[in-house]
Amino acid sequence: MVHVDHVDQVEPLTQHIQRISRRVRAFDRRHPLLWDLHLTGFWVTAALIDYYGGGWLNVARDRDNPGWLILTLSLGLSVPLLRRRTHPRAVLLAIAPFALVSAWTGAALQAVLLQLLVVFHIALRRPSRNLWWATALITTPIAVLAARHPQGTPDRDIVPVLMSIAVAAAIGITVRTRRDHTEALEDRARRLEIERDQQAQLAAAAERARIAREMHDIIGHNLSVITGLADGGQYAAAKSPERAAQALQAIGTTSRQALGELRRLLDVLREEDHPHDPHPELTPQPTLTDLDQLINGVRAAGLPVTTTIHGTPSLPPGRQLTVYRVIQEALTNTLKHAGPGTTAAIELSYEAKGAVTATVTDTGNGGPGPTHSTGGRGLPGMRERTALYGGTLEAGPRPHPDQGWRVHLHLPEEPQQ
Structure with a gap:
């Protein structure tokens, strides 16, 4: 107790002397x-x-x-x-x-x-x-x-x-x-x-890029599906009112899903800006189990899709999201640019230790659109997602004599910890 009392008495005096010393040096400067x-x-x-x-x-x-x-x-x-x-x-x-x-x-x-x-x-x-x-x-x-x-x-x-x-x-x-x-x-x-400021700026730029990718994937895909449904409904309106009604119903469902995903994304952004606000409604990111729903939506928009799967999926959520988004973007581009009468095929190969290969091909003849080139966000977004896991992405026309477009994704094995 005596030692503690001594420290309590000395520290304020030391601080007082240091404060006076700082003032003297400041006056001297x-x-x-x-x-x-x-x-x-x-x-x-x-x-x-x-x-x-x-x-x-x-x-x-x-x-x-x-x-x-x-x-x-x-x-x-x-x-x-x-x-x-x-x-x-x-x-x-x-x-x-x-x-x-x-x-x-x-x-x-x-x-x-x-x-x-x-x-x-x-x-x-x-x-x-x-x-x-x-x-x-x-x-x-x-x-x-x-x-x-x-x-x-x-x-x-x-x-x-x-x-x-x-x-x-x-x-x-x-x-x-x-x-x-x-x-x-x-x-x-x-x-x-x-x-620290530079790291914060880099982190902010990376976050902006991530948000841009998510919004592009959500809005681009759903708008392409809605456009396909609307075109099909318009064609069926004169001949099959029931098919037209089904198309309108599918448009409503797809629109509500898109609005829900955007609302959840914006809620997360608001939570990051205002950490004291109530927690927003959060849902898991899409995984490979959601591929069936994605493909059904594309089929409803008028694009026949076949799937071939080799192996058993056992990927962590991040890799599943990358594969899902690449397939989603490839099908979206097919809907937008491939032209009428197009079909698409998806081939998935699951390998050991988290390696996976996904190939999406179509038979379209509409030619590459903006997102197939380097000028849009589609292909750069797919490459950015792939690069996060050290993978490779190839996108381009199918070799002659085949016509259409091919997107090939490969994610290597997960590194050992």
């Missing part, structure tokens, strides 16, 4: 010159207080230096800090002569420690090799001070300075590493966001 003026003014004031207050006399090796020299050295060691972030090497070179004079005269001003701020910015913003000559530039005046105004052994002056330089450089390198790591994470987050 917006007003860099103003921040530099304030910080430089602070160190200039500290150097002048050291001069006017006589604090420099407590560490001086020679107290007989004139006041104007001490004032000049104090300003020379502090004012250049204004450019420490943008030109740290130039600032260190500008301060070096004042540090050397301070050591030569024995003034030994504490303001020379401001060079450590410049070392920090060199480690933060410049290549690491710059730290070597910076260290040599800073330790040279200390060596001069130890030689001209000795106070104990030389290492008493040089070692603390070297340790201070190492600490300043280590802090700069640590901050730089953390900054680079943060920037890398932010860049990765941006790239992931872009990739």
Whole structure:
């Protein structure tokens, strides 16, 4: 319990410090010159207080230096800090002569420690090799001070300075590493966001294509059946009113089925856009067990169809839907383009491990229509469905001397998991 209380007390303080730190950095990014003026003014004031207050006399090796020299050295060691972030090497070179004079005269001003701020910015913003000559530039005046105004052994002056330089450089390198790591994470987050948007766009495009295929299959097939029934009913109206009535009844049934399928598709789309709405009425997608109903509808529209089946069907729902839609599209195209007196034949061969072959042929002479070519949605839709399972689809005129059209679908075996 004590440990938990300690954590509860520390976390808000840490968050408070982080929030203040973010605000300071944000202010610094917006007003860099103003921040530099304030910080430089602070160190200039500290150097002048050291001069006017006589604090420099407590560490001086020679107290007989004139006041104007001490004032000049104090300003020379502090004012250049204004450019420490943008030109740290130039600032260190500008301060070096004042540090050397301070050591030569024995003034030994504490303001020379401001060079450590410049070392920090060199480690933060410049290549690491710059730290070597910076260290040599800073330790040279200390060596001069130890030689001209000795106070104990030389290492008493040089070692603390070297340790201070190492600490300043280590802090700069640590901050730089953390900054680079943060920037890398932010860049990765941006790239992931872009990739996520691209994936969303690709998914939306694929969904639009899927919806277009479904609507094409539903509307195209049912309208073709209705057109065939209407033509047959019109022909039979004068000779057989009963056949005409049957055709009208079949038109009504087919129309209601088409409207029902479209309504369910639109309900699913509405559910995806509004996930909090009540669940729409959902029905399974067509399977191979629905082929008889499909073929009966085509026969009622005036197209004789024969079927030949080899093997026993044992396909997953996705493959069944692909075979169903390809057969549906092929029969729809026959109704639309094959011409009068046409017959159609369907041959299905079920093989092992989910492989299947479906061939739809007709004896029409109406020539290829828009959906037989690459300009419509029929053939591209069939190819897209087939490609999902690594299959092949061939569609074209039957070889001479046969006439009509042939659609051949082959789905290979399912890959082993």
